[in-house]
Amino acid sequence: MAVRLGLGLPQYGRFADPDALVTVAREAEARGFTSLWVGDRLLTPLEPRDRYPGGDGTIPHAHRTFLDPFTILAAAAAVTSRIRLGTSTLNANWYPPALLARSLTTIDRLSSGRLEVGLGLGWSSDEYAAAGIPWEGRAARFDAVLDALETIWRDDPVSLTDRRWSVAPSHILPKPAQSPRPPIHLAGFSPAALARVGRRADGWLAVAMPVPVLTAMWGTIRESAERNGRDPDEVRVIVRVNPIVAGSPAADAPPGGRTVEEIAEHLGATAETGVHEMFLDLQQTARDPAHLLDLAEALRKASGL
Known part of the structure; x- marks a missing residue:
């Protein structure tokens, strides 16, 4: 099975720029990359309550500037x-689920059914506070959001009752272009998050990690799928890769990094586990759109993807 390869869409740091967005989106499609991906950051606190879940726990400097994901995808x-x-x-x-469903439906229809919905809990209690959402009970709230999205995209009329929100019997139209809905992929690495993926998701949004750790977590997802009467082979694995290329000229790139050959070796080893798709977010290591695309091509060639 060939592993699909996508790119992170220009959205943050030096790439929070409309010209970069258009250039990379068009060129990625022309060069045969299979997907484009966005993230969701709201703020960078000066004194974070929580550690960033990557690197040394410091929030990347580039994340101080971040464009809205819905607008970027549109x-x-x-x-x-x-x-x-x-x-x-x-x-x-x-x-709110009704608004989230409307935004995602609009993008799915604008793109003629090309949307992949990836959802997670987030990691920053500072961002939850800024959004006016309680940090406590977030896992239960997440399941309720997923239930609400399924209902809104499936039913007509829609009726929802929850202690957090309610929808009186109503028409919520249009429905997504994809039927019965866009694919829903879930992020997370805790046992509860992995069990949720196996229980109800179309895919798992993983990140680059040592291959034994990746395969162990994937095994947990497969076991959960089987326990819930699902075919584990139908659950996709999509891996985000945020490489820093050694000697990167980007002014805000963290020090260190690995060579293209070293990164490509890890990409190849990850591909051999049977993951379905990987995508490269090069916004912290590329200096401009042309360099980002050149790095992506170099990594694709060196890894054989």
Whole structure:
């Protein structure tokens, strides 16, 4: 099975720029990459309550500037025609489900059914506070959001009753272009999050990690799928890769990094586990759109993907 390869869409740091967005979206499609992905950051606190879940726990400098994911995907949909468009990830709990469903439905229809919905809990209690959402009970809230999205996209009329929100019997139209709905992929690495993926998701949004750790977590997902009467082979694995290329000229790139060959070796080893898709977010290591695309091509060639 060939592993699909996508790119992170220009959205943050030096790449929070409309020209970069259009250039990379069009070129990625022309060069045969299979997908484009956006993330969801709201702010960078000066004194974070929580550690960033990567690197040394420091929030990347580039994350201080971040464009809205829904708007970015809508713009990408307008300048492409084939490439898939994904979120990795939206912090689902920040958004009332009816509004979240409307935004995602609109992007799916604008793109003629190319949306991949990736949802997660988020990691920053500072961002939850800024969004006016309680940090406590976030896992239960997440499941309720997922239930609400399924109902809104499936039913007509829609009726929802929950202690957090309610929808009187109503028409909520249109429905997504994809039937019965866009694919829903879930992020997370805790045992409860992995069990949730196996129980109800179309895919798991993973990140680059040592291969034994990846395969162990994937095994947990497969076991959960089987326990819930699902075919584990139908659960996709999509891996986000945020490489820092050694000697990167980007002014805000963290020090260190690995060579293209070293990164490509890890990509190849990850691909051999049977994952379905990987995407490269090069916004912290590339200096401009042309360099980002050149790095992506170099990594694709060196890894054989």
